[in-house]
Each structure stands twice: as structure tokens, then as C-alpha cells.
Amino acid sequence: MAKGYWIARVDVKDKDLYQQYATAIAGPLTKYGAKFLTRGGAYEAVEGVSRSRNVTIEFPSYENALACYRSDEYQAAISLRQSAADSELVILEGYDGPQHGDPA
């Protein structure tokens, strides 16, 4: 089954509120099997406009990724993020098909 992903781009404006948000969402992230693939690491904006933090979170499935976002626990924390940061969040389905270089 293809995995699911959250990709978030964030400019934090209020660090205290962001800390509250990040701790508030730990519960639902754990519940839905989230794994951070990228979070506070180095980045280079090679094209277009970027934000200072780029987070990629993997879920066991696309359905889990959506369910986590729609959960009461996560929904209760959204206003914290919206107050703490300018951000975009997209939820997407992974790709399980063949890749370049796969054996014929």
C-alpha cells in the first residue's frame, strides 16, 4: 500500500506558540503512525519562494495521513499553528510504481 505524506512549509512568528503546537500534535502524530522524514535540517531554496522550515512526515497510508489531519486532536491544535506561523500544508499519496533504474 502506498504511504501518505504531509509536506508543510512554515515561517515561525511566535516560538512559544509553536512549541505549544508541536507538543499538542505529538499525541495524534503518534496515534496515526507518523514518522518525520525531514524537519529542521539544512535546505537550499534553489527555485521560487521558500519558507524557513520544511517538514515532511510519513504515514503508513494516505488514509492515515488524512485521518490524522481530520482527527479531533489535530483539529484542536490548528489554531495554535495558525497563530504561531505562516504556513502551507499539503497531504499526498505516495507512489508505489516502478522507478528509473529498476531491473527490467
Next chain:
Amino acid sequence: MSKPTIRTAIADDLPFILKIERRAAAAFADIGYPDIATGAEMPVALFEAGLQEGLLWVASDAADRPVAYVLAAIIDGIFYLEDISVDPDHQRKGLGDALVAQIIDHARFLYCSALVLSTLEAAPWSNALYRKHGFLKADMDRLPSAIADRFAAETELGLPAEGRIVMVKRL
């Protein structure tokens, strides 16, 4: 030596964590603090809060059973190391080192201004480990009030006031 597996704790880890806490506490008797070795356990509510807030991590063995943990809290924007323990059968494998590195990374991720802990100055494991990661002994008269309050609360829980220091790593 392979890199230890560090992961955020889940509820099923709690019984292991509580057992590690007791087993590791026994070492305090060897450095003159028998009361810590046999004294009150860490309140379970602290671990439950850490679970809920994503501030409790474990190092696990090949069967994914916890053999060490670190518990943190955020106090007034300061990342506070509440407790770190390594099971005596798994010490000297770099697990404490890996757990401290994990919380430094997480404190940076959360934009915390500093990382703070209290420890017994006589504990040989703490000075070497924490200094390696850039912690310095704090002036007890100049602690932020929230940290001074936490230090006092820990003293009330049974940790000694004498010989216990606060260490700080600025981020």
C-alpha cells in the same frame, strides 16, 4: 558499534521505562546517595505527560524493547531534561550520548532558547556526558525563576539540594 535505535516512546514502553528508572537509580548508592537509590519513584504522571507531548524517547534493543530513556519538558520556552536513565546491563554503549544528542536536536527543532538540567555534581556519568555536549554549570543565584521553581520542586520530591547542580546549554 552500530548506531543505537532511538525513537519516541509509546504507551507500551511505560512498564519498561519504570523498570529502567528503578534499576538505574541503584547506582546512586555507590556515589553516596542511597536515599535516591531506594527513594520515591519518578511520578508516573511525568512520563505520561512526556508521552502525550512527544518529549519521551527510548533507546531500544534488537527486539525493540526500551533499554534507556530520556524524558523532557518545556518550561517557559526552556527545554528541560527531566530524567535520563540507561539500564545497567546496557551502559557504556553510547545510549546516554545518543539520547542527549536527540534532545538537543529536538530542542532546536522547537526553537527553545536553552537546554537545562539538574544533576548531582558527584555523579561521574553526568559531568563527562553533559560537558561533552556543551552543557556548563549554571550560577544557582541567577537561574530563571521557572527553573529555580522546578529545582525546588525536585528537592521536595526527595532529590538532595546539596551537591546538585544545574547545567545549561544555550541554543
